[in-house]
Each structure stands twice: as structure tokens, then as C-alpha cells.
Amino acid sequence: MTPTLHALSNWSPEAVVFDCDGTLMDTERHWQDARGRAFREFGLLPPPGFAERAKGVHYMDCGRLMAEETNKPDLAADLAAALLGHFLSLVADDPLTMPGASEFVRLLSGRLPLAVASNCPLEVVEESLGRAGLRRHFRHVVVPTGPPGEPAGPQPVADREPAETVVRPKPWPDVYATAARLCGVLPGAALAVEDSLTGVESAWRAGLRVLGVGPLPDGGDTGHADAWVRALDCEEVLGRAWDRPTSPMGEEQAHGHEHHDPS
The missing domain is CATH 3.40.50.1000 (HAD superfamily/HAD-like)
Known part of the structure; x- marks a missing residue:
């Protein structure tokens, strides 16, 4: 209940x-859009249900999660940086x-x-x-x-x-x-x-x-x-x-x- x-x-x-x-x-939709853009930037597909697992997670942790779930552990730092960059651009335009x-x-x-x-x-x-x-x-x-x-x-x-x-x-x-x-x-x-x-x-x-x-x-x-x-x-x-x-x-x-x- x-x-x-x-x-x-x-x-x-x-x-x-x-x-x-x-x-x-x-801003959650901005984070979701930013995750999608970061995945696409590196030619990766979001795993099923990833949006719910990533909700509320620190962007550095999210970058690691993105890398782990796509079997690209070496991309953790790059994905985190891309995620933050895309998010900052999105939120500045639509607060x-x-x-x-x-x-x-x-x-x-x-x-x-x-x-x-x-x-x-x-x-x-x-x-x-x-x-x-x-x-x-x-x-x-x-x-x-x-x-x-x-x-x-x-x-x-x-x-x-x-x-x-x-x-x-x-x-x-x-x-x-x-x-x-x-x-x-x-x-x-x-x-x-x-x-x-x-x-x-x-x-x-x-x-x-x-x-x-x-x-x-x-x-x-x-x-x-x-x-x-x-x-x-x-x-x-x-x-x-x-x-x-x-x-x-x-x-x-x-x-x-x-x-x-x-x-």
C-alpha cells in the first residue's frame, strides 16, 4: 500500500x-535525452529498462553503468563526460x-x-x-x-x-x-x-x-x-x-x- x-x-x-x-x-527528461545522445555518440544502444535504473544516479556512476551494461568498461569516463555535456546544453535551454x-x-x-x-x-x-x-x-x-x-x-x-x-x-x-x-x-x-x-x-x-x-x-x-x-x-x-x-x-x-x- x-x-x-x-x-x-x-x-x-x-x-x-x-x-x-x-x-x-x-530535468529527468533532459537526463534521459542526454543519456540517449551519449549512447548514440559512441554508437551504443541503451539496454532495456536503463532509464529506470539510472534515475537519480550521480552522473559519474551513470557513466560507469552505461559502460558496464554495454560491455564497454573502458568508456566509463568518456560516457560520463558526454552525458554531463549533453545535459548542461539541454537544461540551459529549457529550465x-x-x-x-x-x-x-x-x-x-x-x-x-x-x-x-x-x-x-x-x-x-x-x-x-x-x-x-x-x-x-x-x-x-x-x-x-x-x-x-x-x-x-x-x-x-x-x-x-x-x-x-x-x-x-x-x-x-x-x-x-x-x-x-x-x-x-x-x-x-x-x-x-x-x-x-x-x-x-x-x-x-x-x-x-x-x-x-x-x-x-x-x-x-x-x-x-x-x-x-x-x-x-x-x-x-x-x-x-x-x-x-x-x-x-x-x-x-x-x-x-x-x-x-x-x-
């Missing part, structure tokens, strides 16, 4: 952390938000600290949210500091974070754990909003409660999501958003404290 929002009825978050692709921004995402974010803005935890490169997230007019609502953007399994050298993810901090991509819990910490709340007091099982796993491992959004995954398995809704424009989501009065300084804080997290 699909978990409903009723599971969160007696609880209110102290912060909300959003995934970007497929949750805030309608669309998911249904209800803009309204939901604006309803929460000023009431709660908001952050983004994404597997995408920082420039993709910043550009997408900026072009959609949403970047100013988020205090923090957290992305991985290096490719999965090969973290970049020590670098800060925020001006208050230790320089040696390394943030691994989803499904590791790092991006969500870091986002909650930067928002100043314990993980269990934060709500993650996710569209993929990879992201749900990451948020759950970090200790956040999770609202899944979008079409149900194949087989109806919602993983560790506390609740799942078809879209953020549904009445039960917008109606809650999120049961807290706006603080006198809330709007100023939401718009005046945009920490650029160089993760």
Missing part, C-alpha cells in the same frame, strides 16, 4: 530539504519546474529554513534554480564534493564547515546530513522531498523523514519514504505547507542569507 501524507499528520518539520532533478526541476514545486517552495519560504541536496554538479543546480526564480528561497545548496568512490581533495561545503569535509553522493547520506546540519536542525527534525528511490535511501540513511513525490517506482515500492504523493500541486501538500506561522524575520532570512556552498 502506498504511504500517504497521513503518516506525517502529527509531525511538522523544522526544515525542508529538496532534491532538485525531478523534484523541483523537470522547467515540476508541477506545484514553485508554489510549494514559496509557501514554505520564510516559515522554515530550506535547502537543496542534489547529486548534480553545483553549476547545474544553481543555474536551474536561478533561471526558474527559486534560488533565493534556499539558504543552502549541497552537492557531492567529488565522484563516487573518488572524493575530491579536502574542500569546505560551507563557510562554517571543516575544510576536510567530504560529501559523497546519494545513496550515501552525506548530502542530506550536511543540509540538515547547515539548516541548524537535527536530521530527525527535517523533511526531505524526493522523487527517486536513490534519494529516498540517502535521506532515510541520514535520519530525515521523507516525502516521495511523482509517479510510483516500478512495482509500487516506495522504499523508506514516510509518505508518497503524485505531485507537489496536490491539495493535501499545499494545504499543509507546513502548518507553521511565518516568523517576523522569516522572509528577510529566507531572502537575505543565501550561502553559496562550494561543495
